[in-house]
Each structure stands twice: as structure tokens, then as C-alpha cells.
Amino acid sequence: MVTQKEKRIGEVIATATATFTTQCYQLYELPPLGSLVKTRNEKLELFAVVANATTTGLEPGRKAIARGKDEESEEAIYKSNPQLEKLLKSEFETLVIGHRIDGKINHFLPPVPARIHSFVYVCPVEEVKEFSQSPGFINILLNTNPTLPQNELIITCLHQMSFAHEDSHQFLVTAGKHLARLLGDYNQLKSILERIEH
Amino acid sequence: MQQDNRLGIVVSGSLSKGVEVRLDNSTSVEDMVVGRYVTIEGQKQRFFGMISDVSLGVTDPNLSLKPPDTNDSFLTEVLVGSGTYGQLQVMPYLTIGGNVASIIEGPQPVKTIPSHFATVNLAQQSDIELVFGKEDKERFWIGNPLDMETKLCLSLPEFVKRSNGVFGKSGTGKTFLTRMLLIGMLQKGACVNLVFDMHSEYGWAGTSEKGRTVKALKQLFPAKVAVFTLDEDNSRRRGVSTDFVVRMGYDEIEPEDISLLRQTLNLTDQAVEAVYQVKRRFGKDWLRCTTELEDSEETREVLNQLNIHDSTFQNLQRGLNTIRRLPFIQERSPNKVVQQVLEYLVRGTNVVLEFGRYTDITAYILVANLLTRRIYSHYRERVEQAMADGTAYPTPLVITIEEAHKFLNPEVAKQTIFGTIAREMRKYNTTLLVIDQRPSGIDDEVMSQLGTKITCLLDNERDRDSVLAGIPGKGELKSVLAKLATKQQALIFGHAVPMPVAFQPREYGSAESYKHFTDFEDSDEQSEKDIEELWD
Numbered sequence: 001m002v003t004q005k006e007k008r009i010g011e012v013i014a015t016a017t018a019t020f021t022t023q024c025y026q027l028y029e030l031p032p033l034g035s036l037v038k039t040r041n042e043k044l045e046l047f048a049v050v051a052n053a054t055t056t057g058l059e060p061g062r063k064a065i066a067r068g069k070d071e072e073s074e075e076a077i078y079k080s081n082p083q084l085e086k087l088l089k090s091e092f093e094t095l096v097i098g099h100r101i102d103g104k105i106n107h108f109l110p111p112v113p114a115r116i117h118s119f120v121y122v123c124p125v126e127e128v129k130e131f132s133q134s135p136g137f138i139n140i141l142l143n144t145n146p147t148l149p150q151n152e153l154i155i156t157c158l159h160q161m162s163f164a165h166e167d168s169h170q171f172l173v174t175a176g177k178h179l180a181r182l183l184g185d186y187n188q189l190k191s192i193l194e195r196i197e198h
Numbered sequence: 199m200q201q202d203n204r205l206g207i208v209v210s211g212s213l214s215k216g217v218e219v220r221l222d223n224s225t226s227v228e229d230m231v232v233g234r235y236v237t238i239e240g241q242k243q244r245f246f247g248m249i250s251d252v253s254l255g256v257t258d259p260n261l262s263l264k265p266p267d268t269n270d271s272f273l274t275e276v277l278v279g280s281g282t283y284g285q286l287q288v289m290p291y292l293t294i295g296g297n298v299a300s301i302i303e304g305p306q307p308v309k310t311i312p313s314h315f316a317t318v319n320l321a322q323q324s325d326i327e328l329v330f331g332k333e334d335k336e337r338f339w340i341g342n343p344l345d346m347e348t349k350l351c352l353s354l355p356e357f358v359k360r361s362n363g364v365f366g367k368s369g370t371g372k373t374f375l376t377r378m379l380l381i382g383m384l385q386k387g388a389c390v391n392l393v394f395d396m397h398s399e400y401g402w403a404g405t406s407e408k409g410r411t412v413k414a415l416k417q418l419f420p421a422k423v424a425v426f427t428l429d430e431d432n433s434r435r436r437g438v439s440t441d442f443v444v445r446m447g448y449d450e451i452e453p454e455d456i457s458l459l460r461q462t463l464n465l466t467d468q469a470v471e472a473v474y475q476v477k478r479r480f481g482k483d484w485l486r487c488t489t490e491l492e493d494s495e496e497t498r499e500v501l502n503q504l505n506i507h508d509s510t511f512q513n514l515q516r517g518l519n520t521i522r523r524l525p526f527i528q529e530r531s532p533n534k535v536v537q538q539v540l541e542y543l544v545r546g547t548n549v550v551l552e553f554g555r556y557t558d559i560t561a562y563i564l565v566a567n568l569l570t571r572r573i574y575s576h577y578r579e580r581v582e583q584a585m586a587d588g589t590a591y592p593t594p595l596v597i598t599i600e601e602a603h604k605f606l607n608p609e610v611a612k613q614t615i616f617g618t619i620a621r622e623m624r625k626y627n628t629t630l631l632v633i634d635q636r637p638s639g640i641d642d643e644v645m646s647q648l649g650t651k652i653t654c655l656l657d658n659e660r661d662r663d664s665v666l667a668g669i670p671g672k673g674e675l676k677s678v679l680a681k682l683a684t685k686q687q688a689l690i691f692g693h694a695v696p697m698p699v700a701f702q703p704r705e706y707g708s709a710e711s712y713k714h715f716t717d718f719e720d721s722d723e724q725s726e727k728d729i730e731e732l733w734d
């Protein structure tokens with residue numbers, strides 16, 4: 001399902017069934033934490049939520065050094081050191097939270113993982129809305145083992161997705177109720193919901 | 199079933215305690231009322247039950263311990279239906295449909311419960327009609343189930359098959375309810391009534407609380423009711439058209455009547471014993487003789503022979519004098535009250551005996567007991583005769599008494615005629631309609647023999663226990679009973695109804711209500727005429 005608004009941002013550089021890592025084409029052109037991205041594996045579309053991001057040197061073990069002592073601004077550092085764009089890379093980890101096969105969205109893991117060098121796209125608003133129409137993806141999100149604290153990830157994910165819905169309040173209420181049933185733990189629920197903007 | 203009546207689903211339960219229903223998110227707990235009817239769509243049959251409790255549940259106890267900030271409407275909104283939910287306790291009473299038996303015999307008492315997740319709906323008019331029947335030749339419209347417009351009907355021939363009770367604390371509507379039941383029996387009960395009308399409110403013009411007078415039986419059904427009075431002056435002043443003035447003779451009073459009056463006359467046990475002895479000694483004229491014995495050598499002689507202590511005798515004399523002073527008691531009764539009452543009853547005319555000013559309990563107990571004993575013995579003879587001859591039995595007789603605990607308390611219930619009638623079911627075609635505000639004062643065995651009980655609000659825990667003793671689902675009904683309004687709401691259960699119902703008795707007292715009460719009568723006769731004409 002290709003729409004014009006699909007924006008390609010990088011390529012898969014590490015992959016497993018439940019997670020994959022993407023390197024961005026442009027330094028710092030990272031999708032927001034908690035946002036929905038996708039990649040394809042033949043007829044399969046894999047949906048994943050941005051769970052962590054890093055920017056490091058291209059060569060492992062080689063550390064960045066401070067360069068801006070005599071510069072006016074931060075941008076100036078990059079201007080005077082154009083090689084930096086080549087020496088640094090931005091990457092993000094994603095958690096696979098669903099897939100589309102034969103046009104149908106499923107809120108469970110795909111039969112096969114993404115492949116290395118698959119293109120990664122930011123999901124357009126319509127697709128985010130379609131994907132989060134029912135709150136089943138929360139189940140899989142709760143079952144993952146992210147690098148960042150899980151509660152934080154849930155908050156940012158719901159927050160990001162709510163932008164795709166005209167009635168974002170209703171979306172959050174429905175998702176919140178689903179979360180409440182899954183958690184059964186009021187204290188955890190409270191610490192999540194209290195911080196979601198609604 | 200229409201979706202909009204859906205309340206929720208069954209989540210757990212047992213036959214003895216009823217089922218627990220989880221309310222749908224869209225159903226507000228605040229719309230649920232204890233005592234309302236629901237139907238449950240089981241897999242094989244439909245169940246008919248009553249809401250006996252409404253509660254709030256939480257999935258995590260922390261929710262009640264640390265409730266969300268009420269300013270955070272988002273969190274509260276999320277929690278409704280997910281972390282919190284409304285719950286109903288429903289007592290299934292009947293099953294409807296499903297197998298052949300229930301199609302032929304109508305709703306059956308439950309022997310099982312609906313399975314998990316069966317849908318629960320609010321009962322509809324048609325469900326109520328299916329269960330309680332429609333107004334017809336035998337079924338009398340007594341009111342409407344709480345919060346429902348539907349007519350609730352009672353089969354009166356079924357009702358009068360057993361002795362029944364009307365209970366409720368003072369001012370809750372017992373008299374109004376009883377008056378209505380009497381009208382029903384008069385029209386459809388296939389029985390004849392004898393009412394001991396302590397406060398003169400059934401025969402002619404009773405009063406309502408606002409001081410307004412309401413019409414009573416004789417005014418609405420002059421051809422079917424005779425008013426007997428103990429207090430002619432009072433009746434005349436009230437403009438009552440009476441049929442008979444009741445007088446009683448000393449010689450009609452039996453020792454048994456005195457033993458029933460032990461408490462009210464403040465008699466000692468020995469004094470009650472002594473009554474039987476003086477009766478044996480003086481015969482029919484015992485009461486006059488005993489009260490006229492003077493303090494003399496001769497008297498002491500007599501008492502000695504009878505082995506009656508002097509103080510006992512004085513106690514007895516004082517008591518008997520109270521009776522002698524009752525103005526309607528005369529040395530010899532100029533008329534044959536019992537014969538008169540019987541004549542009316544045999545003709546199918548209902549008899550209301552009003553007490554006028556003699557609302558004193560002594561007068562009431564004495565007269566009711568004395569008349570009932572003798573009328574009952576006639577009935578008994580007639581039934582035995584009919585049995586022997588194989589002829590028709592006399593029309594069933596229903597005797598209405600108020601302050602029933604005075605006649606039926608555990609101390610006297612074994613000996614009084616009322617205790618006998620209540621215990622005999624309707625061996626001799628006689629049953630009681632007892633009215634009382636303190637049912638816990640009535641003998642347990644008698645209470646358990648009452649077929650149908652109708653109770654208005656009762657404040658006292660012991661009274662509630664006594665009314666509901668031995669009823670399945672007692673605990674649940676108790677909470678329904680405790681929640682009744684202070685007036686014109688009642689709970690009916692027992693023999694004549696397929697299941698307990700909390701209901702609002704029909705309005706009584708407006709011109710319109712009289713019209714409704716008497717209307718049916720006409721149309722009924724009309725249709726009978728129509729049917730007769732068919733054969734001409």
C-alpha cells in the first residue's frame with residue numbers, strides 16, 4: 001500500500017523477529033520516539049514503534065571529540081567540519097507491533113522478520129489511524145522488553161498516535177480502558193495515564 | 199430481545215444465592231433499582247428474576263484505597279467499565295419456555311441457573327404478563343410492579359385457598375391494601391367475607407391520612423355487603439346504612455374467650471383456671487353468677503369447694519366486670535347474631551362488623567373470637583354434612599382480623615379458634631386474612647401456614663425476619679423489603695404468586711379509582727349476559 005505521503009528515512013541494518021534497527025539516511029533525521037514506522041518484506045508490511053535512538057561514530061570504538069571551543073554556535077561546528085556528517089550516524093531501534101498481510105492489519109508478530117537493507121518509512125497519518133483503530137497493539141507493546149522503561153514507551157506511543165485521530169480524547173480513553181484491562185494494576189495504570197496529555 | 203433493554207451479562211452465581219451480573223459500560227448503576235425484574239437469556243431457556251442488590255466493583259483493591267483525583271476526569275473516564283464496574287445481584291425465580299412442560303404449564307420454578315455470560319435484559323410488559331397473567335375473570339389487578347407501568351394481577355380463587363397475611367408498620371397502607379383485596383375477593387374470589395372491622399373503615403367510609411374520607415365496600419357494592427355494627431349511635435352519626443345491630447349475651451361467652459383475654463384483662467393463670475371451674479359449677483349463666491357473688495360466708499363456702507383462692511377470685515371478678523361493662527353485652531342477647539351472620543354469608547353477602555367507639559382491644563378480641571368460634575363450628579358441620587351427603591360445600595369463607603398477634607401469639611395460638619383455622623389450611627372451607635403491624639408477635643407455625651403474604655415496609659428486623667421466614671432467597675428479599683417506600687409499596691410472595699414481586703398497590707380513593715373498581719364488575723356481568731344470550 002503505497003501512498004504519496006510515505007516518507008523513506010533509512011534502511012534496516014540489524015533485524016530480529018520482534019525488533020529491528022534502522023540507520024537514518026540523514027544524520028539526526030530520526031522519527032520521534034513512540035512514532036510508527038514500517039518496512040516491507042515482499043508482500044508483508046511490518047509496523048514498528050520507535051523505541052530508542054542513538055547517534056554514534058561510524059567506526060566502532062572511536063569516540064567524538066569536542067570541537068567547538070572557538071565556534072560561535074553549534075551549527076558552526078558542523079559547518080567548519082563537513083566530514084562529521086560522514087563520520088557520524090543516527091540509528092533507531094524499533095519494536096515490531098504488528099503487520100499487514102493481504103491488506104489486513106494484524107496486531108501480532110509477523111511470520112518473518114524484516115530483511116537487512118529494507119527501506120524504512122515513516123507511516124503517514126492515515127495509516128497510523130488505521131493501525132490504531134483498535135487498541136490490540138497495546139497487548140504486544142506490553143509484552144516486549146524495550147531498552148527504555150516500558151511505561152515511558154507506552155506514554156509516548158499513545159501520545160504520538162493520538163495525533164492521527166480527529167477525536168484524540170476518545171482514542172486515548174479507548175486505549176486507556178484497554179490498557180486498564182490488560183494491566184489489572186491500578187498503580188501502574190495511574191502512573192501512565194496521569195502523564196498522557198488529553 | 200431489543201438491544202436497548204440489555205443490562206449486562208452473568209459472570210458468576212449459584213442457585214441458592216442468585217447470579218452476579220456485570221453491567222455493560224453503557225448501563226448506569228444509578229438506573230438500577232432493587233426489586234426490578236429482569237430476564238436472562240440462558241442457552242436452553244429464559245430465566246425470570248429480580249434484582250436483589252446493586253453494587254460497585256473494582257478490579258484492583260488499590261482503586262478504592264487510592265481513588266483517582268476527581269479533577270482528573272480522563273483517568274476517571276478510563277476507569278469506568280475497565281477498572282470499575284457496576285454489578286447486580288439477580289435472584290432467578292422462574293424459567294420460561296424451552297421444554298414442553300413449561301409451554302403447557304407456564305413458567306416453572308428454577309432448578310438451575312443460566313450459564314456464564316448469558317445476557318441480562320430488563321423485563322418487558324409481555325414478560326410480566328406471561329408470568330403473572332392478565333386481568334381476567336379470576337385475576338384481579340392489584341397494582342403495578344415497582345417502576346413499571348404493567349398491571350400486576352393476582353388470581354383470587356388461588357389466593358383464598360389458604361390463609362393469608364397483610365403486614366407493615368403503622369401508616370404504610372395495610373388498610374388500603376386490605377380494602378382493595380376485599381374488593382377483589384368480592385368480585386373474583388368465589389368466596390364470602392366476614393370482616394372484623396376494628397376501626398370502622400371497611401364497611402363504610404374509611405378515612406385517609408389527609409382527613410379525606412374514602413368510600414368503602416358497602417358504598418361501592420351495596421348489594422353484596424351487609425354492615426353489622428356494635429355501636430349503633432356511632433354508625434348512625436356517621437350516616438352508615440347498617441343492616442344489623444349486634445348485641446351479645448353473657449351466656450354466649452365461654453371460658454375459652456376469657457383465656458384469650460388473659461393479658462388484656464390482666465388475669466393470673468389461676469384466675470383463667472378458675473373460669474373453667476365456675477363454668478362447671480354455674481353452667482350457662484356462669485358469668486353473671488360469678489360477677490354477682492357477694493363477699494359472704496356462702497361465697498367463701500363455694501370458693502372453698504372449688505378450691506379457688508380468694509385473691510384469684512378477686513382478680514377474676516375484676517376482669518369479668520370489665521366485660522360486663524361493655525355496652526353491647528347484655529344479660530340475654532335479644533338477637534341471634536350468629537344466625538344472622540350465617541344467613542347473610544350463606545346468601546353470598548359479605549359481612550363487615552364495625553366496632554364504632556369500641557376500639558378497645560378487649561371488645562375486639564372477645565367479639566371476634568366468640569363469633570368466629572361459633573360461625574366456624576357451623577361451617578364445619580355443614581362441610582361434614584356435605585361430605586357425608588356428597589352435596590356441594592358451602593362457599594369458602596374468608597375471615598379478616600386486625601391486630602392478629604393478639605389472637606395468634608405463641609401463648610394462645612394453640613388454643614384459639616384462629617390458630618385452628620390457620621393451621622387447618624382450609625379443611626372446612628374457612629381461611630383467614632390476618633392484618634398486623636407486628637408479625638414477629640405471631641406464632642411461627644401460624645406464620646408458616648399463611649399461604650400468601652403481602653408486606654409493606656417493616657422497620658423492625660425481627661418483624662422482617664418473621665415475615666420472610668422459610669422463603670427461598672430470604673436475604674435478598676429482606677433487602678427489597680427494607681427499601682420499600684413508607685407508603686403504598688408492598689412485597690407480595692407465596693402461594694398465589696409465581697414469584698415475589700415488589701409493587702405499588704392500586705390508587706384508592708379518587709372518584710376515578712372507584713369507577714375502575716366497579717367498572718370491571720359491570721363489564722363482567724355484561725359479558726356474562728352476552729354469553730347467556732348466545733344460548734337463547
Ligand SMILES: Nc1ncnc2c1ncn2[C@@H]1O[C@H](COP(=O)(O)OP(=O)(O)O)[C@@H](O)[C@H]1O
Nearest residue numbers: 368369370371372373374406407686704705706
Ligand atoms: N393504595 C393507596 N391509595 C391511596 N392512598 C394510599 C394507598 N395506600 C396507602 N395510602 C395512603 O397512606 C395512608 C396510610 O394507609 P393505611 O392503609 O391507613 O395504613 P395502615 O393501615 O398500614 O396504618 C392512607 O391514609 C393513604 O393516605
Ligand SMILES: [Mg+2]
Nearest residue numbers: 369372373374
Ligand atoms: Mg390500618
